[in-house]
Amino acid sequence: MERxxxxxPDFDLAKTLDSGQVFHWEQAGGGxxxxxxxxxxxxxxxxxxxxxxxRTLNLECKMHSGLEGLVSSYFALDHPLAEICASxxxxxxxxxxxxxxxxLRIIRQPKWECLATFICSSMKQVAHIRQxxxxxxxxxxxxxxxxxxxxxxxxxxxxxxAGSEKELRECALGYRAKNLLATSRQVASGKIDxxxxxxxxxxxxxxxxxxxxxxxxxxxxxVMLFAYERLRAFPIDVWIExxxxxxxxxxxxxxxxxxxxxxxxxxxxxxxGYAQQYLFHHARITGRRRSEKAGAARGVQNGRRCGxxxxxxxxxxx
DNA sequence: CTCCAGGGATGAT
DNA sequence: ATCATCCATGGA
Numbered sequence: 001m002e003r004x005x006x007x008x009p010d011f012d013l014a015k016t017l018d019s020g021q022v023f024h025w026e027q028a029g030g031g032x033x034x035x036x037x038x039x040x041x042x043x044x045x046x047x048x049x050x051x052x053x054x055r056t057l058n059l060e061c062k063m064h065s066g067l068e069g070l071v072s073s074y075f076a077l078d079h080p081l082a083e084i085c086a087s088x089x090x091x092x093x094x095x096x097x098x099x100x101x102x103x104l105r106i107i108r109q110p111k112w113e114c115l116a117t118f119i120c121s122s123m124k125q126v127a128h129i130r131q132x133x134x135x136x137x138x139x140x141x142x143x144x145x146x147x148x149x150x151x152x153x154x155x156x157x158x159x160x161x162a163g164s165e166k167e168l169r170e171c172a173l174g175y176r177a178k179n180l181l182a183t184s185r186q187v188a189s190g191k192i193d194x195x196x197x198x199x200x201x202x203x204x205x206x207x208x209x210x211x212x213x214x215x216x217x218x219x220x221x222x223v224m225l226f227a228y229e230r231l232r233a234f235p236i237d238v239w240i241e242x243x244x245x246x247x248x249x250x251x252x253x254x255x256x257x258x259x260x261x262x263x264x265x266x267x268x269x270x271x272x273g274y275a276q277q278y279l280f281h282h283a284r285i286t287g288r289r290r291s292e293k294a295g296a297a298r299g300v301q302n303g304r305r306c307g308x309x310x311x312x313x314x315x316x317x318x
Numbered sequence: 319c320t321c322c323a324g325g326g327a328t329g330a331t
Numbered sequence: 332a333t334c335a336t337c338c339a340t341g342g343a
Contacts, residue, residue, distance in 0.1 A: 123338040128327055175324045179340080216340050238338070 001053055004068045008050040010081045012103025013043060019104055019281040020126050021226050023117060023133045024154070033149045036074045037110055040144035040151045043071070050075070055146060076105045084231075084271045093247035094275065097282035106225060106277055111194040112187060113154040114227035119180050119214040120173055121222075126284075128172075135171035136160075157187035179214025186212065202230055217257075225273040234264045234272040243283050 017025040017032055025034035031044025031051075037060045043052045052071045054061075064070040072078065081103075088094050120132045133154075140155035140163065160168070161184040168177035186192045197208050205228060209220040221235035236244070241260070248263065249255050268275040 119340095121338090122340055123324070125327075125337060128325090128338090131327080172326065174326080175340085214340065218339060 001055055002057060002067050003051070003053040004066075004071065006050045006052075006068055006072060006077065007048060008045070008075075008077055009048040010103055011045070011050060011075065011077060011105060012101075013045040013050065013075075015101060015104040015281065016075065016107060019101075019277060020284065021222075021277065022107060022109060023121075023126070023130045024137065024151075026149075026151075028149050029147060033146050033151055035144065035151055035153050036070060038142065038144075038153045039070070040146035040149075040153075041071070042146050042149075043075075050077070053146075055144075074108055076107055079105055081105065084274050087269065087271050088275050088278075089267055089269075091247070093243065093279070097275075097278040100282045100286065101278040104278065104281060106231065106274055108229065109227045110154070111198075111223075111227045112157050115187075115194065115209075115212075115215075115223050116154070116157070116160070116180060116184070118219045118222045118226075119183060119212075120176050122176060122214065122216070122219060132172050136168075139167070139171055157184045160184040161188035176214060182213040183215070198228055202232060205230065206233075225277075231271050231273045232265070232269070234261075234268060234276045236260060236264070236276075237280070239280055239283050239287070240276060242287075243279050 013032065017034075022034075025032040025043075028042070029044075031042055033040070033042050035041060037058075039054050039056075039058055039061060041052055041054050043050065045051070050071065052067060054067055057067065061067055061070045064073050085098055088098060116136075117129065117133055120136070121129045124132070134152075137152035137154055140159050141152035144151050144153065160180065163181070165177045165181050168181055171177075173180060187194060192208070192212065197205055200208060202224070205224060206217075206220050209215050209223055210217065215223070218235050218237055221233040224230040224233035225235065236257070244260060244264070245252075245255065248267070264272055264276070
């Protein structure tokens with residue numbers, strides 16, 4: 001068993017793994033078990049240290065100068081978090097999120113794993129994405145054991161491409177099965193090279209990702225942020241949209257996706273992806289459904305939101 | 319532009 | 332135990 005300990009003073013492992021950017025780590029024995037590439041890893045934080053262990057080293061590990069390099073790289077311990085946070089805009093909403101999310105990092109995920117997982121994430125909530133990820137791994141991945149925990153690697157594009165839509169549907173993918181299968185076949189055949197497109201500009205990379213079945217604007221931004229280190233990428237889902245609308249557009253009457261996109265790019269800037277992740281995590285953990293408090297009191301029909309949404313019919317004011 | 323399938327966990331009644 | 336809600340892509 002290989003064990004390492006890394007000084008990580010400005011890092012929060014639990015927040016990082018529970019912030020909706022990665023979906024397969026599970027709590028075990030005071031820490032978390034999961035995989036990094038095809039290695040089973042146990043990770044635990046105590047004091048200002050990150051401890052990690054794995055059974056065997058592999059090629060990927062050696063390329064990262066051992067387990068320490070692999071773990072440091074995956075958890076992005078080299079990101080200058082203080083500088084990143086200092087670059088955020090100063091406003092009450094951002095400040096609250098910044099305080100709440102201290103130590104949360106945007107990790108570096110394997111490209112195919114990230115792309116495939118976010119194709120599965122469409123119209124799903126975090127708990128459900130975790131289920132899908134687990135089923136895909138159990139069915140198509142490779143078994144590993146770590147500290148008496150069973151974990152599975154994420155299946156390669158080739159493995160998924162060799163499967164059928166029916167098999168994927170059995171992993172609770174629903175209509176996403178078709179998209180995942182089609183994209184896996186493009187990756188497996190070499191029609192798209194996920195490593196090569198890493199050299200494209202932000203705009204070109206976004207456009208290229210969107211050509212893949214099941215990849216819309218939001219999923220493309222997630223993949224750019226979590227697998228391609230494009231820290232400006234700003235995925236807008238319903239949570240973020242709600243935060244933006246309430247914090248920065250409370251009196252705006254017409255607001256469409258284009259205006260929101262222009263605003264986030266200008267306002268959050270270079271590390272917009274980090275800002276987005278902090279706003280998202282803060283809202284998701286502390287936000288709670290407004291129906292809990294408002295529901296009957298406000299006379300809202302069945303807890304339906306008061307404010308209009310970009311996705312609600314009737315909200316698009318040209 | 320508008321409308322809605324899709325599907326399983328989760329929360330409300 | 333039933334019923335409504337949550338979600339973002341893609342196609343009609």
